[in-house]
Amino acid sequence: MSASTRNNGNGGQGGRGSTSRSTRNSVRSVDYATSPLLASKTPPWRSRFVVLLVFLSFLVLLGRAVHLQIIHTDFYQAEGEKRFVHKESLPASRGRILDRNGLALATSVAMPTVQADLKLLKADAAQRKSLAKLLTMPLPELNDRLDGNAGTVVLRRHLEEAVWADIQKLDIKGLQQVREFKRRYAEGEAAAHVVGFTDVYSKGIDGIEKAFNDQLVGHNGQRTVVRDRLGRVIEDVGEQASPVHGNDVMLTIDSKVQFFAWQRLRDAVLLHGAQGGSVVVLDVQTGDILALANYPSYDPAIRATMKSARLRNRALTDIFEPGSTMKPFTAALALEQGPWTPSTRLETAPGHITIGGYTIRDSHAYGSLSVAEVIQKSSNVGTVKMALQMQPRDMWEMYTAIGLGQKPRIDFPGAVTGRLRPFKSWRPVEQATMSYGYGLSASLFQLARAYTVFARDGELIPVSLVRNPENVGLPVVGQRVMSAKTAQQVREMLRLAAGPGGTAPQVQQHTLGFSVGGKTGTTRKLEGKTYSTSKYNAFFVGLAPVSQPRIVVAVMVDHPSKGKYFGGDVAAPVFSQVVQQTLRIMNVAPDMDVKAQINAKPVAAEQESI
C-alpha cells in the first residue's frame, strides 16, 4: 500500500512505471479490479473513432456488395451459369440414299463410341484384359491409351450395340459412350461405285455421296438448358435450334437388278481371268439407269479395300475404243443416206482392203454379203466399203448426235467426255477405221446410251441416275437422230448378230423367252502408241425384247487372259443372263415361245474381225 500512496504524487505520468517497479520489487499479485489504469479516464473521441471505423468497414462491405451485385454482375452470373446452364448439341442424321423401290442403299445409324475419362478411370488388370478383347485391340495398345494423362481418350468408334452391352457388364468406372453416326451400305460391293462413300465425319467423298452431299448433309441443332444438382434438365433457356436432318436421295437404280448384274459380271471376270469389267443397264422407256456395276469393287464399310484401282467407276470414268460396236451406226447412216438397203449386197472378198498404205482385214474372207450380214458377221471390209462412200462430216455428225465426244449430262463426279476428233482433220484411213470403232473413244456408259437410238426407233434419250418425283412414270422425250424405219432395220440386224450365223450365236439361245439383239466388239488394247497383240477388251451391247425394246444392256470385260477373249465368248453370256434377270424382275412378258428341248450341239460362232 505504501507504494501506491507514494505514486500518487506522480499523478497521471507514471502508472506503468510504478507497476513495473512493484513487480520488480516483489512477486505479489496485482489487484486488477482496483488497477489505476482502469480507473483512469479516456478521452471521449476514442470511442467515437472506433464506432466510426466499424461504420466505415460496414460501408466498404456494402459498397463491395453493390459493386458485385448491381454494377459488375457478369462474373458471378457467368460462374453460376457455368454450374447450372449447359449447352447441348442435337445431332442431325445424314439423309439416306434409296433405290427406285425405296430400299436403302446407304443409311446413317447412331452407334456407340467408347471413351475413357482418365481422371475417373478405375480398371484392374483382369478388367483391362477383357476390355481389350471386347474392343479387339491388343492389350499393350489399350494400356498405352489408358495410362496417358490426357482428359478423355477415344477407345473405339462405332461399336456394335451388343459389344457395348458386354462392356457395360464389366462395370469399369470412367468408361463412357457417345453416340456417333455411322454410314451403313446395305448392298456393299455391288453398288459401291454408284453410292460412293463418306469420310469419318460423314462428308461425301465419292459417288452420289459426293455429288449430292449438300442435299444429304444434316445440320446439327443446339439448345441451352438448366440442370439441377441431379443432372435433370429443368428448364430451356434462350433460343433453340432444332436439328435439320438431311434429305433422302432416291436413285433410279434397282438394287435387285444392280446386284444380279454385278454378280454375273464378277463371275465372268473371275472365270476369264480378266482385269475388270462393267455393266450398264438402261430402261429405254424412262431413261432410268437400272444398274451400273463394276468389278473389281470395294466394300464401303472397310477402308482397307479402297485401293485406287478398285475405287474407279470404270463404266463412267474409263474410256476405250468401242470397236465393232460402232458398226451398226455406220450401217444406219448408210441406210439413211441410201441407196443402201439391208439387202444390198457388197463384195468383201478377198477379206482385206488397202487404204492409203494401210491394210484393213477381216478374220477371213466372207465373199459377197448383204448389209445386214456385214453387221451380223461383223465384217470390217464391208463396213469400210460403206463408210468410204460417206462424207466425213456426215459421220462426225452422226457420232456427235449419239453423244460421243460430249460430256454426259449426269450428276456424277468424274464422268468422262471421250474423244472424237473434228472431221476436218480426218485422213481417209482414219475415216475408214472410225467406221468400225477405232480412232475414237467413249465410256461404256456413253456406248449404252448411244444404243437407245435403236431401242427408241431413232431417238436418243436423256438418261438419269437420280429419280425426280415429278416425272416418275412419264416417258422421256428423245432427240431424233435417224428415222424410225432405219432404227427398226438395224434392230433386225442386231437380232441376226445375236442368233445363229452371228458373232454371238449363243445369246439368243441362252436368253429364254425374250428376243434379243446386240453387237459384239473385240478390240486390241492400246499400249502407249501401238496396239497390243495379246490384250483385248471384249464388249457386248444390245437391247431386248427386239419387237418392243425395254432395256439396253452394255457389257465390257477388260483384258480376259484365259484363252477366250472375243466379245461373243466373254461379254455376251453376261449380257444374256443380265437381260433375262432384268426383264423378269421388271415383269415383262416373254415375247417368244420357249421350247422345252435342249439344243445339245453348240453352234459355232462367226469369228469376229478385230
Place this chain on the structure above:
Amino acid sequence: MNKLTAILIIALLGSCLALVRSAYESRRVFADLDRAKLEQRRLDAEFRRMDAERQDQATHRRVERVAREKLAMSNPAQGATVFVEDVLPAEATR
C-alpha cells in the same frame, strides 16, 4: 386493421407456398418431358439401326444364297410360267 394485416400475411404466405410448389411441379414435369424426348430420340435411332440390320439380313445376296442352297429353290422354267395381263394401272405393280 390488425385483423386485415393478419389475413393478408396468411394469404401472402399461402401464395408463396403455392408458387414454390408450382415452380417445383413445373420443373419436375419439364424433366419428365425432357426424359421422354430423350427416349424418343433413342428409340428413333434404335429403329433406324434395327431397320438397317433387317435390311442387312434381307440383301439379295443372302436371299439368293439361302433360297438356292438351304431351301433348294430355283427359278421356274420359262415354259412353266404363265403370264397374265395386268388390268391394274402400271403404277400399282411397281
